[in-house]
Structures are given as C-alpha cells and as structure tokens.
Amino acid sequence: MPEEPGSAYDALTDHEDDARWAYGTGFTDPLAGVSSAVPGGADREALTTYCLMLGDDALIMSHRLQEWVTRAPEIEDELALANIALDLLGQARLLLGRAAEVEDAGRDEDSLAYGREAGEFRNVCLAEPADADFAHLMARLLAFATWRLALLDRLSASADPVLAAIAAKGVKEVTYHRDYAARWVVRLGDGTDLSHQRMQAAMTAVATQTGELFAVHPVEQAMAAAGFGVDPAQLRPEFATVWSQVLDAATLEAPADPAVGVGEGRDGRHTAALSGILDELQSVARSTPGGVW
C-alpha cells in the first residue's frame, strides 16, 4: 500500500476485509463448505417450508430474548439471555441457509430473514409475545426449549444429513437453555409469596399458548412420514413429563392441559406482535436494500 504523507488513517484501512471492524458481522455463509446436496426423492417445496418453520421459531424467539438484554435482573442473566439468543440465531441462520439451498430459487438466509412479510413466516406463535415480566419470559423459554429439545433430539436422526447435523448440534445448546429456564422457574416458584404468585400466573398464562406446539401441519406430517422431519404430536409426553417435573420442584400448581390447537403460526397466521418484531428486525435491510458495511 502506498505511503502518503498526511494519510495517518491509511494503515487502519490497509485491509481488504472488514472483519476486524465489525467482528463476526462479515460471516456470510454459515453453511459454506457443507455439502448442499438434497437427498434424492425429497419433496423440495415441503422440505424448504419445514426448514423455514424451524428456522423462524429460532429467529423470532432469539429476537425477543435480545430485547431482554439490559433489562434482566442480574448481569449474569444478561449474559445468559444473550448467549441463548445467540445460539438460537446461529440455529436460525443454519436452518434458513438450508431452506434457501433446498429451495434453490436464488434466495439466501438474508432475503429469507429480511425480505418476507409476516404472513410468510412459519414460526409458532409461542415465539412472538412480548413478555409481561421476567417470570413470563422464563415460563415461555421453558416451554419453548422443552419442546424444541424434544424436537431436535428426534430430528438428529433425519434422513436429510444437513438437518440431522444442525439438530444434533442444537440439542447440546438447547439442553443448557432448558436447564436455565427450569432453574429460574423453581427459584421463583419456590421463593417468596410474591415471586410464587407471579411465577404461577406466568406458567398458567404460557400453558394456554402451548397447544399449538403439538398440532400437526400437513408439511410436518409429510416430512415426518418421509423420514426428514418429526411429528410434533409425538413430543407431547416428553413435554408433559418435564413440565410437571419443574412444576413440582417449584411448588406450583399444574395449569389445565391446553387442547391441541390448530397450527396457526405454521400457516402464516400470526399475532399482531410479529409485525412489531419484523418492523425492527427488517428496518435496516428495508431502508437500505442490499446495503453492506
């Protein structure tokens, strides 16, 4: 690089790569070097949608968790929530990247995350609400992580080797997420009268939102039958066992079992909260399409 007098800042820009300015942000393709082959006989459209479902669950839940950073009760919890959000964001990137590969229509993880309208998102509605308080967040994280762990554990035997690998990695991460949420539920439930009362209210409220988790969407049914995906109805016994184990330890009363709902989020029908999340999540990408820095 030419040395010119007066250009004291040249040394700082003597680098074609922006990685050191924005550590981690230049990482463009989480699946680079992973075989992009799609197993023969796969229904590509259904497999794409299935990857979007699991990726959107993680992306939207991650965004809600990120909102808690700077608002958590203790700095250790700021770190925990940020780490859990980062794990889920990583899973979302891998899954959206896989969806784009399988779809093979010129989209990528960014266009899928930033370019879709609310009605095109396939996440369960449980990922969406803004939490009324920390007890609600812990109840929701417990429900989400318990369900997702049971799902990913089974998905690690998927006939799609990429989904299987993403799931096997995710199992290790979500195990920590579930333990973290469960310990907080016990700490608050088995705590003071006030914390007990608020944790009970949160578990009761969140329990009503869990019916959708076990509804079987036609895409999930087809993917389970083909050996690529998991039938969510099969996850219910494991979920119920963990849920009651935590409730007992937390001295909380078991809320009524919700009826298995219809999978509204899986069909793109969402709560109003999702629009608010996407407004924020997509604002930069929409105001500066294709922008890089």
Next chain:
Amino acid sequence: MTGAATVAARVQDPELPLLTLADLGILRGVEEHDGRVVVTITPTYSGCPALRTIRDDLGSALQTAGYRDVEVRVALTPAWTTDWITPAGRDKLAAAGISPPGPVPRRASGPVPLTLDPVRPEVRCPHCGHPDTEQLSPFGATACRSLHRCPACREPFEHVKEI
C-alpha cells in the same frame, strides 16, 4: 504431519488466543494434494461469530506459508465437543486462569435428562486449587464459558463448560 497441517494447527483461536485451533479441537482435517490444501473446521456453537475470522486466519496463514490454493470447509457433523480439547490445550487454559472442562457426561438412551440443581462438577479453582467451587452462571462472556467463584481464595474465574 504435512507442512500445511503444521501451519493450520498453529493458527490461534480468535476468542481464546491462548489456544491454537488444534488445541481447541476444531481443526478436523488438513489435506494436501498437488499444492492444493483443503482444511476442514467445525464450529464450537451454532452461533459462533468467530468462524469467519477463523476461516480468514487459516487462509492467510497458509498463503503466507506459500500455499496459494486453499479451501476451508465447515463440517457440522460430528458436532464439536469439549472432549476434543487436547491435553496441551487444557494445560494452557489452566495456566491462563481458565478452568478446563471435565469429561462430557455420557448420555443414557431416552430423553435428555433435566438438571434442576446447578451441577457441581469438580471444578477446581485455577488460582488456588481449591476443589469445591461455586457456579455463578452457566453462561459467561462467550457461549463456551461459565462463571464460577472460589470460596477459599474468593476469586471469580471462568470455566470452559462441558458440551
């Protein structure tokens, strides 16, 4: 080990620069054919933001060493485990005041068990050697570390958690 493998093994991890990629166990393979080098790495966690930097560092280290044609591949499977951190890596962690991970517990068949009591694996204080320390949080400054405190010397420290 071939020349390229030696060069790749010496590249530092950007988040724990006291360790090399080989120490951390994320360097899964280095193949050299007719001057072309293919390096395979695996991420520690799904959201690991260091992966791009690691790829760049590997590319530039190998190019500096004279290898013009370098490809870095990511392998997701088998998933990384702290059991792959080498004995040398564990010694370097301990010397830097970071408690190295214990063996990853073997999982029985069936559902992943819930752990309600904060586990007290034998995390020995890296400062004074006290055997029974307390976990403050299972999540630390990066995804792979937890926060602990020693009741004897009262120093806080980080532990690379088993995964």
